[in-house]
Amino acid sequence: xxxxxxxxxxxxxxxxxxxxxxxxxxxxxxxxxxxxxxxxxxxxxxxxxxxxxxxxxxxxxxxxxxxxxxxxxxxxxxxxxxxxxxxxxxxxxxxxxxxxxxxxxxxxxxxxxxxxxxxxxxxxxxxxxxxxxxxxxxxxxxxxxxxxxxxxxxxxxxxxxxxxxxxxxxxxxxxxxxxxxxxxxxxxxxxxxxxxxxxxxxxxxxxxxxxxxxxxxxxxxxxxxxxxxxxxxxxxxxxxxxxxxxxxxxxxxxxxxxxxxxxxxxxxxxxxxxxxxxxxxxxxxxxxxxxxxxxxxxxxxxxxxxxxxxxxxxxxxxxxxxxxxxxxxxxxxxxxxxxxxxxxxxxxxxxxxxxxxxxxxxxxxxxxx
Ligand code: M6R
Numbered sequence: 093x094x095x096x097x098x099x100x101x102x103x104x105x106x107x108x109x110x111x112x113x114x115x116x117x118x119x120x121x122x123x124x125x126x127x128x129x130x131x132x133x134x135x136x137x138x139x140x141x142x143x144x145x146x147x148x149x150x151x152x153x154x155x156x157x158x159x160x161x162x163x164x165x166x167x168x169x170x171x172x173x174x175x176x177x178x179x180x181x182x183x184x185x186x187x188x189x190x191x192x193x194x195x196x197x198x199x200x201x202x203x204x205x206x207x208x209x210x211x212x213x214x215x216x217x218x219x220x221x222x223x224x225x226x227x228x229x230x231x232x233x234x235x236x237x238x239x240x241x242x243x244x245x246x247x248x249x250x251x252x253x254x255x256x257x258x259x260x261x262x263x264x265x266x267x268x269x270x271x272x273x274x275x276x277x278x279x280x281x282x283x284x285x286x287x288x289x290x291x292x293x294x295x296x297x298x299x300x301x302x303x304x305x306x307x308x309x310x311x312x313x314x315x316x317x318x319x320x321x322x323x324x325x326x327x328x329x330x331x332x333x334x335x336x337x338x339x340x341x342x343x344x345x346x347x348x349x350x351x352x353x354x355x356x357x358x359x360x361x362x363x364x365x366x367x368x369x370x371x372x373x374x375x376x377x378x379x380x381x382x383x384x385x386x387x388x389x390x391x392x393x394x395x396x397x398x399x400x401x402x403x404x405x406x407x408x409x410x411x412x413x414x415x416x417x418x419x420x421x422x423x424x425x426x427x428x429x430x431x432x433x434x435x436x437x438x439x440x441x442x443x444x445x446x447x448x449x450x451x452x453x454x455x456x457x458x459x460x461x
Pocket of ligand 1: 150
């Protein structure tokens, strides 16, 4: 069942090109436009939406963070992301023009289900982005956009995360298309780029040995910090969560811009810092700012492991290790940048002799509040 891999998690990491491709499948017509016949929600209602709230937990919430950046850019609709267990208990502002998007692999997470019920009681419409057919959250939602990742067995989410992000892109681009986005060329171009992503993920998998070797050398690490900016921020948080869950190593994901507001005090001789670097395309300020962050932590003794695009030479002087990913548009880059971080956590935990499929104290789906 593990298809020759050492663990379900390793197999599921390798399933990711297919998980992304399958989530796109049948949703693009020959003219490159999105067809979401399976969504079954009133188009007039989608046109009238004035706010989106994504509710989810754990990894699914990080997919929600990525969704926020993408949907706000493409659709110009305000998007909030909220942990489902916080949303429900703080009297959130929800109206009939609010679209709540509930993201869940299992479709059974009680915190997320309760948020769905709460949103509907307030008159909001709920679209579920869910992987498991026939589960409770889609049954209790107004509409569902299934991710087609296939069954995810390992407790730590990998391929479901990539397909949640893909489904969120599909939803965002569909809304943009429906609402007459001002930049139809950008939408068409993005859809074409999205189709290229499975092959790019495969390239990262083919190059994984470097990540594995570095991970194996870090089995005694006590703490690892992850930095990212823009969509690299949720990627950093997801990388940290994977390391906590699988390797039981203290890990934290920070927004790189926040470093000087406190976390830089943590940097000491030998502290491992993993940095997700934005695309250098156009050499915009975001890229140079993150490169400066690498420089800053290195000057204070950090060991820097950097995820950077092919051809980005600016990082080389300040990086102890560089994990390369193919070039992609910034908003789509989480589908690539997170993959080395998943492999890193999986390999490091394996090197420590841990059960990566069944980490201690965790359940695949959390069906209690
Ligand atoms: O089934 P769900 O997507 O609703 O689960 C949400 C979280 O419990 C889940 O993503 C959790 O954080 C995983 N252990 C992450 O690897």
